[in-house]
Amino acid sequence: MDLIGEIKKRSVRVDKGIEDYLPVSRPVELYKAARYLPDAGGKRLRPAIVILTAEAVGSEPEKVLPAAVAVELVHNFTLVHDDIMDRDDIRRGMPAVHVKWGEAGAILAGDTLYAKAFEIMTRAESDPANLLKCVDILSKTCRDICEGQWMDVEFEDRADVTEEEYLDMIEKKTGVLYAAACKIGAILGGASDETAETLYEFGRLIGIAFQIYDDVIDMITPEEILGKVRGSDLMEGKKTLIAIHALSNGLKLDIFGRGEASTEEINEAVRLLEESGSINYARDLAISYVTKGKSLLDVLEDSGSKDILLAIADYMIQRSH
């Protein structure tokens, strides 16, 4: 299957949807700031999943397009605000919103995306009761994401983060939006509550796997593909699953949290993490989440859209960056 091509078919609709539902109106500069990140692209995995789950339960993609756009805008809103908090100045290869429009501009651009997401969600084609359910899911998801980001920031100053806490954090920071994308697509597509709930769980699991595998990629991917120095998580002292596993097994990593290291030192640290089984531990856990997630899709009848959802699940742990 041409997974990228299948996602592209949906993402062109999403691109068009963003233009239609979030036009650059006045004050022009605010809307330029709000549109900047959505227009910069990204994989559009989350909105594609909204459309694919709706298709998989027998609905037309057009009906759920506003909901797909809403989910993508929520994702972008979190990136804009997270970049301010994390002092990340580069996003999607470009200066972050707060670099271009200042911090006040970025706070407001994020808040605008947030408001627009809810406004656009109510425009999907469905009865009010279903739309209200989706608003409820979206608001709870946003609240979860805030909790996850808070935990992420808090973990920076703590040396005793447990695996359980880490998994709870990435579930909230990343898992729930994938989960919401699945459930919203299912509900608006006309699925039963039970099917929608099962699809929520599918999304949650593959979302968690996505984040765990992100840590693995940082370790195993050569710099020329990764687009940044390999092992940067280690140097920053990030409490990834790999680091938590290694530290709890008594591994001593000289470069952990040291801010910088030579290529040789990084290679040596990665070798130690291979040897201790920490990288494999994370990889295996990500695979197990995906395997569990895929099995849940038995709830769907066979279809091309279901196959694409299965392929997306695999993609979470097979991508190179």
Added chain:
Amino acid sequence: MDLIGEIKKRSVRVDKGIEDYLPVSRPVELYKAARYLPDAGGKRLRPAIVILTAEAVGSEPEKVLPAAVAVELVHNFTLVHDDIMDRDDIRRGMPAVHVKWGEAGAILAGDTLYAKAFEIMTRAESDPANLLKCVDILSKTCRDICEGQWMDVEFEDRADVTEEEYLDMIEKKTGVLYAAACKIGAILGGASDETAETLYEFGRLIGIAFQIYDDVIDMITPEEILGKVRGSDLMEGKKTLIAIHALSNGLKLDIFGRGEASTEEINEAVRLLEESGSINYARDLAISYVTKGKSLLDVLEDSGSKDILLAIADYMIQRSH
């Protein structure tokens, strides 16, 4: 009428509603940061108006309590983020959220209030179609507020702000949330669309009057009542309606935007603004908005709640701080 007492009757319900609908859960520190400003009090005018409009169209206050809480949380969310942007370190006589929890903490506390507002709104007692209308109003209102705040920040660097632009800015920054409070209370209270729309306009007008009168208060209120130096807007070079009127009439104000001035210089500037009619111009405009707004309440049958709404309209231009 004991207006303060009547508002208090409703605000104690709102206080209780905030506790019930926004409990301090985990991560505890995030929810403490989110609850900090709502718990610090404030007049609770907006949620009281949600309850009063519902009462005035014949509904029970309890049914709209979640919506009243939602409106109050949106108000608090905007204060938390605005204080970061405006570098205001004191709010309600206490250190601002970003002073206590840092900027990242304040961004997330605001985002959490935002998400919770939508989540809580869906819990009001009404049919899904009405609740969806209210979600739509709330999201559009949040977007308007972002636009208003953007304009306010933008005006700081512009010398040529017109009266029209100023009125547009305060309508969005302040007017629309009062308007939304009225319309949401009316819809959930069971009013017709036409009545709800008329009440929206009532709220918009008294909200604009509230903001214009704020500028007047800054000029005419002695420091001991105001709690800050009289004429601070002038020294900060704020483009208030009074300043716009004065400058467009060729008045030269030495202290405008100078950052500091002696009491004598401030008194002299205020005297000039009295003489030029600029203060009266703003006061009269605020009064005309309130008068127009009050006349719109003819759409309501006579009731105690209607009388309180009329008294709130007068309060907008009679308060001393």
